[in-house]
Amino acid sequence: MTDDQVVEVQAEPTPPRALPEQAVLRAIADEFEDIEWVLSSGQDVFMLPKERVRDVAQAANEAGFEMLADLTVTDYFRQRSPRFELVINLLSMQHRLRLRLRVPVPVDDVQVPSVVPVYPGANFYEREAFDLFGLIFEGHPDLTRILMPDEWEGHPLRKDFGMGSVPVQFKDSHQVQ
């Protein structure tokens, strides 16, 4: 190879954006540029930034996902950089489809738009996520603890919240007279 030969460096063509098969999901994905569709264990998942949660939920609701089946959080402590992941499971009865929204949430910025205005059934679930993981849902009508006592400190399902134990002293314990 001589120096005269100009090697054209071609920029690798960006792969076309993967889109889901079902028309319903495709319509939602088309509407938002920043949604990424992945297939996880054969189930449809949308990865999205947290600012878009309510917009995507609204679009999904209008596209026929009538019910919010589940809302929960995973804590990838020391495994991933945005530490938390908000997981919303939507259910469409008319299309017989499930859709999962996964939203990375960093630990130093736990504000997420609430989906209660779209799905009132998210009420208890967001309170649970707040209670056990400390995520703050903006626009939730009543973001209080639901399972733990009101005065509890910390968020127990975080990975850095220890299991804790109470030592049980069998020997020399208080004797009933």
Add this chain to the structure above:
Amino acid sequence: MTDQKDKRKVDVWLTGTEDPGWLVDSTDEGAQKMAQHETSTRLLDQEGLTITDDRLLHEDVAADDELMIINMGPQHPSTHGVLRLNIELEGEIIRRSKPIIGYLHTGMEKTGEDLTWLQGPTNVTRMDYLAPFHNELVYSLAVEKLLGIDLPPRAEAIRLLMTELNRVSSHLVALATNGMDIGALSMMLYGFRDRERILAFFEKATGLRMNHNYIRPGGVAADLPPGWQEDIEFILEKIPPRMAEYEDLLKANPIWLGRTRDVGVITLEECLAYSVTGPTLRAAGSDWDLRKAFPYSGIENFQFEVPVGERGDVYDRYRVRVEEIWQSLSLVRQIAESMPDGDYKTEDRKIAPPPRARIDESMEALIHHFKIYTEGFQVPEGEAYVAIESPRGELGAYLVSDGGAKPLRMHMRTPSFANLQGLPVMMADSLIADTVATIASLDPVLGDVDR
């Protein structure tokens, strides 16, 4: 019954805003207390700064001092566990209510992160203690989804047999407690008596009446006991005539009808909005059943129908449960008759332990046995959500694996937790005497709610 228009008007007034939103805005503020009525609009009214005579002249309107907040539970015999309700009364009419939960919270999701995949069913079976097999099944299905394994047909048939029998026993308790709360005490005795027959079979097959830890990732723990056909035959012989008897007892009983018809109504639209599933959703007029929509464990090979109600009241929920018992009994018969031969757990020795006899003969079997019970098996990295139809509704398991021997996250979507959100809707503008009937018809299990 006030009609729908009036109801909404009262809600709007209670919310203190002109926005006729969902009840969620008006019921909740603070974990332990209800919202104040002194919203800015109310304060302006009280200070006389706005003229709102027409609202104050409305006959439904009561001043704040005519409203009374009473507390019901957590130690109340009709709340099916440690459910606590704050109820705001205007005279005898419930205006708002708020379920307060968490009294049975034992951190089972946290515990689940500390148990191996094989120990998981021991934990989850204690959530919904009236339908333990369903909890074990949904957990095992989610683990198998992550593992990507298939099961021998006999394992799946045993799982279906057990879960459908469990549906019968759970609905029998629902009928029994529903009867007891309304005053039909004989129904309570009958329901528990018949459930005992099914529990006796469970005890024979699994060793325990409840919390069986029988369905595990990779199959079931043991084969059906010798003579199981006769036991099933006995159950199928005894329960249907009894069920017919209970139909005579309650179906057209005027007292029962008076206590349940048009009581605790929830519409289909409200069910969808508040994530209410199961018999409550079907009583409201939807034929949504996960056994039909997303079949699991080969249930699509059997014939059954999905009973649907019309009005969404307590009576329809009672009817749906009774019909589901009949359908499940028919399913049990079909499954028992077509029970295939073969293995009851997968042949994959990395997941299911070898038979006891093999351990004495084979070094490898001993190693597999040792590895499974000390370290556990590893599940590939990934996450999956699997849901089945439990007697209370959609029971889901969301599992996340980081490739280790324990789950990174184990979350159960329990139906009672979501169904409780529909309770304030059902109870709004109804009589306080109907509260217990409404709670019983929802059939919440507080272990399932609080986990």
